[in-house]
Amino acid sequence: MNGTVNDLAMMGATPLFLSAALILEEGLPMEQLGTVVASIAAACDRASVALVTGDTKVVERGRADGLYVTTSGVGVVPDGVDLGPERARPGDRIVVTGPVGSHGVAVMSRRAGIEFDADVVSDSAPLTEVVQAMLAAGEVRCFRDATRGGLASVLNELAEASIVSMTAVEADVPVLPPVRAACEMLGLDPLYVANEGVAVAIVARDDAEAVLEAARSHELGRHAAIVGEVGEPPAKVRLRSGLGATRPLLMLAGDQLPRIC
Secondary structure, X not given: OHHHHHHHHOOOOEEEEEEEEEEEEOXXXXXXXXXXXXXXXXXXXXXXXXXXXXXXXXXXXXXXXXXXXXXXXXXXXXXXXXXXXXXXXXXXXXXXXXXXXXXXXXXXXXXXXXXXXXXXXXXXOOOHHHHHHXXXXXXXXXXXXXXXOHHHHHHHHHHHHHOOEEEEEHHHOOOOHHHHHHHHHHOOOHHHOOOOOOEEEEEOHHHHHHHHHHHHOOHHHOOOEEEEEEEOOOOOEXXXXXXXXXXXXXXXXXXXXXXXX
């Protein structure tokens, strides 16, 4: 549910209505189904959206990995909101609304049965209120939720769409300490790990600080940070290390995490 809500929010829309279709494998325990349905209800309530329609299908045992849920949503874009991945301009700042990597690490560690000293939990959350606060604070060129492929892949997509270069500063990218430790143990780069409650925004330079403070005023954006800037063409993305050296930050090749959303 949060994924669909955030897809709408990234376009500047206010999410209003959702649909949900459930594909159930024969023999699915009712307790598991009940947990999923309760989670859906809680997510809709938190995001202030109405679940208005849906469908249910049952397939043969072994054909659905237990349960699939597919969702779609409808929202309204207010007058005056104009967002698009092609709108990035040299001098713009790159803002992330929260620490990266938490969702993917949480899912992968549980699938692998790995436990850490500190609890690593998913960041899944609806970002509508954070996005709306940022839009009210200054000129945001575009938003993108950093799901599959993480922050690095999003920056590559935006650079290609706007035909600009982008430079991210490694030390400025927020990563929670338990997530960083888990990535080191699993051999992962947190910049490529999936998120479900983190947005990337390209913001006009003169409005960057105001937009950042607006994000930080919300609980879900309290760790927001300016992590880089947009440069001149050609379209390429670089990462500046703590030593000042830069290296290419390429699009993710392959999948670190099997598709779950």
